[in-house]
Amino acid sequence: MTGEPPSDLIRSVSRALRVLEEVSRAGRPLSVKVIARRCELNLSTSYHLVRTLCYEGYLHRRPDGDYLPGPQVAARFHEMAEAFERPPEAAAVLRQLAAESGHTAYLAQLADSRLLVLDVAEGPRSPWLEDLQAGLETAPHATALGKALLLSLPPHIRRGILTEYGLRRFTPTTPVSVEDVEEELSGLRPGQVVEEHGQFRDEVACAGAVVPGTQWAIGISARGLTVPELARARLAEAVRDLARSVG
Incomplete structure (x- = not known):
């Protein structure tokens, strides 16, 4: 993120992107508690965000409850490269x-x-x-x-x-x-x-x-x-x- 935030910044979108970026750069699965701490979000908000991102395919929930980047991240990646x-x-x-x-x-x-x-x-x-x-x-x-x-x-x-x-x-x-x-x-x-x-x-x-x-x-x-x-x-x-x- 660079510069001043726009006056019409939608904070829920900004927070969701922050969660996605943190999980993607981690290099290993992250728990919701770790995500919340790293993104400086409260735990309740973090649960809502990761569930939404999982539903949309941008995060993947492992059986142990930790999270990884989901298949939609790879899809956007390939679309970006082809553009x-x-x-x-x-x-x-x-x-x-x-x-x-x-x-x-x-x-x-x-x-x-x-x-x-x-x-x-x-x-x-x-x-x-x-x-x-x-x-x-x-x-x-x-x-x-x-x-x-x-x-x-x-x-x-x-x-x-x-x-x-x-x-x-x-x-x-x-x-x-x-x-x-x-x-x-x-x-x-x-x-x-x-x-x-x-x-x-x-x-x-x-x-x-x-x-x-x-x-x-x-x-x-x-x-x-x-x-x-x-x-x-x-x-x-x-x-x-x-x-x-x-x-």
């Missing part, structure tokens, strides 16, 4: 990049100051990264995809996105201030391939670049702390291929 109008050749370009380089390829975009991975083509020379899967939001300050997209923005917009999102530390080398990110990007030109080495995951390196004339970025990941030169070259070719396909 983005990807370049028509994007999937083919990602598959070709993964096949020729052997590295997992990603397509991402900034939407409402959030970095979203929209498509993935898996490659055997890359680790499986649970936070870089199709439809997931990830960290713009710690990923090559995010840095490439940030590089294409005016500095004041870039700073606003970083400040709003926050700079969570993922590894000992993650940049944790706006100034750190700005210093990394200062020697690069928009459109260049951007790399990060162990900032998002230990012993993983990534490279990314924006597709000229679009708001999309393509990236790859690699085991270890270097991106192989051949993989980097294939990434640059994929960016050019997708730019040509969108005219």
